[in-house]
Amino acid sequence: MNFRFIFSSLLYGLFVFFLSCSSKNEKQQPNILFIMSDDHAYQAISAYNDKLIHTPNIDKIAEQGIIYNKAFVTNSICAPSRAVILTGKYSHLNGVKGNSEVFDGSQQTVPKLLQKNGYQTAIVGKWHLKSHPTGFDYWNVLPGQGDYYNPDFIKQGKDTVYQGYVTELITKLSLDWLKKRKKDQPFFLMMHHKAPHRSWMPAIKNLALFDDKDFPLPDNFYDSYEGREALKTQKLTVKDHMDIRMDFKVPCNDCDTSDINFWAPGEYWRRLDRLTPEERKQWEESYKKEETEFLEVKDDETKYDQWKFRRYMEDYLRCIASVDESVGEVLQFLNETGLDENTVVIYTSDQGFYLGEHGLFDKRFMYEEALRTPLMIKYPKEIDKGASSGLLVQNLDIAPTILDLAQLEKPGGMQGKSLRETWKSDSVKWRDAIYYHFYEKGWGVPMHYGIRTDRYKLIHYYGEVDHWELYDLQNDPAEMNNLYGNVDYKEIQQELHIRLKELQQKYKDSVPD
Incomplete structure (x- = not known):
């Protein structure tokens, strides 16, 4: 019997086996x-x-x-x-x-x-x-x-x-x-x-989360939208466009509704009807205080705005907790x-x-x-x-x-x-740049497209609003100061226009007339 041949065959077999295992793991x-x-x-x-x-x-x-x-x-x-x-x-x-x-x-x-x-x-x-x-x-x-x-x-x-x-x-x-x-x-x-x-x-078990947390208004909550025409047409503000029932969870059955926004009053009740009787009871007990607070603050604009923002944050974050x-x-x-x-x-x-x-x-x-x-x-x-x-x-x-x-x-x-x-x-x-295009009409937001680089952003609103905006994100991260047409940014503006057209061509997007 040729033991050397058998030993060599075994070594070769083991080599092939481990090689195949390694290859399999790699793939x-x-x-x-x-x-x-x-x-x-x-x-x-x-x-x-x-x-x-x-x-x-x-x-x-x-x-x-x-x-x-x-x-x-x-x-x-x-x-x-x-x-x-x-x-x-x-x-x-x-x-x-x-x-x-x-x-x-x-x-x-x-x-x-x-x-x-x-x-x-x-x-x-x-x-x-x-x-x-x-x-x-x-x-x-x-x-x-x-x-x-x-x-x-x-x-x-x-x-x-x-x-x-x-x-x-x-x-x-x-x-x-x-x-x-x-x-x-x-x-x-x-x-x-x-x-x-x-x-x-939120989940019923989370209805009390964040009740004791304070939510300060963002620094630009009262943005005047100066120099930004598109923001003046939108209907998406916390203070003016949220629904008292749907968003703030206040039934408001006995309210004077002449100055209160209702986005979808019937939807609020439809969604609550999906709760079981026990869940509905917990819901109403948890949100009972909201109507009391609403009646206390609704005639004081500053307190009312702060209350609206807190109500928004409480429920939004409760959903995220889940x-x-x-x-x-x-x-x-x-x-x-x-x-x-x-x-x-x-x-x-x-x-x-x-x-x-x-x-x-x-x-x-x-x-x-x-x-x-x-x-x-x-x-x-x-x-x-x-x-x-x-x-x-x-x-x-x-x-x-x-x-x-x-x-x-x-x-x-x-x-x-x-x-x-x-x-x-x-x-x-x-x-070195990304391209964006928003096409939908609704909530007062105009259609628009634009380019964002690591430092700058150029936006063009078109349709009902024809307006350009330019931001220096390094010096103005909150995008409060529209620099379009500013002579100090003339070369940057021209360069962004060129890059914007290049991206539209690259991604095969047509330029709106």
Whole structure:
């Protein structure tokens, strides 16, 4: 017997085995968990700003991965943002410019590409694209905006009603799918929260949160809008345009309503009717004090404004507290099941939100609070703990990033860049400007487009308002001083005009006449 031959064969076999194992590990596709909230302002995440709320679980993603300090959207409105994330294309190319358009589910999307390449795919929560989801093995989504209490869902095309609070239900349904999925395939789960979207209805258990917290008005709450014509036409101020019932939770049955704003009086009662009798009782007891306070302050303008802002912040942040709890539950599940090491976790919002800056709530405008969105990613295999980036990134980059992480080629039509470059190299060549275009009409916000560089921002409003604005973000981060036409910024203004046209050509967007 040739022992030398047998020994050599064994060594060769072991070598091939370990080589194949190494190769398999190198090619192993990670799981991808994409968590998106709705209208979650970066100012209301303590990893960005700890003045309003403590969000320990969302912060963990940043602490254990990378946080982006200059992440922006291409179009600050719900449905268009979701379409951009799915397709990696600007609104004018994916067909969803505003909330009224129906998303064409036949077009190429990230979940479809992942599904074709061995991933189990699922989406749970807010969809808001009018057509049914495609490219998902499992989908269970809210119809339209969805409800906070005992909400309807559409599960694989069938209407279903669940008992409970929407944020907690989305968490439970997501975890249920993760537990039942096929364990021999990587997963891609989009967990989309409704919260903290208007009208900010908190979990019953959280109705007393922040009752003892003081919320000072932002420095520019009483912005006069001098030199900014578009802001003068909007109907999105905290002090003048919020609904006494829907937003402030005051029934106002016996009020003199001649000078009180009602946005959707019937909607308030419809949404409360979804509560069980016990929940309704707790709700009314918790908000009883609001009507008493309202009657005390409504004739004093200063106190009334402060009260409105506090009411806005209380309920908005209560909704975020539930989102943070949700993130904690999911991260704990990943740790307990050993999935943490090979799972990419992305947290973001569909856009930013105004928390009283310029006196506003909502989004839409190209000012920083709505344009900028929270974004953080953790992936223990690749991303160092506590990393941060000041590069100009966008939600346009999410689709290419997910595909890159899944070791798939980015299709030619996608317009974003993989963020993987931003954490793998300190000297990455990156964009020096971003392009924005808001198309929707409503709430008095004119259509507009613009460019933002690291320091400057140029905006053009068109349609009913034809107006240009220029900001030096280094010297005027609050965007209070419109410098358009200022002789000291003549060269910068001309350069931004040129760069703006270049970006419109690059992204194939037509220039409005």
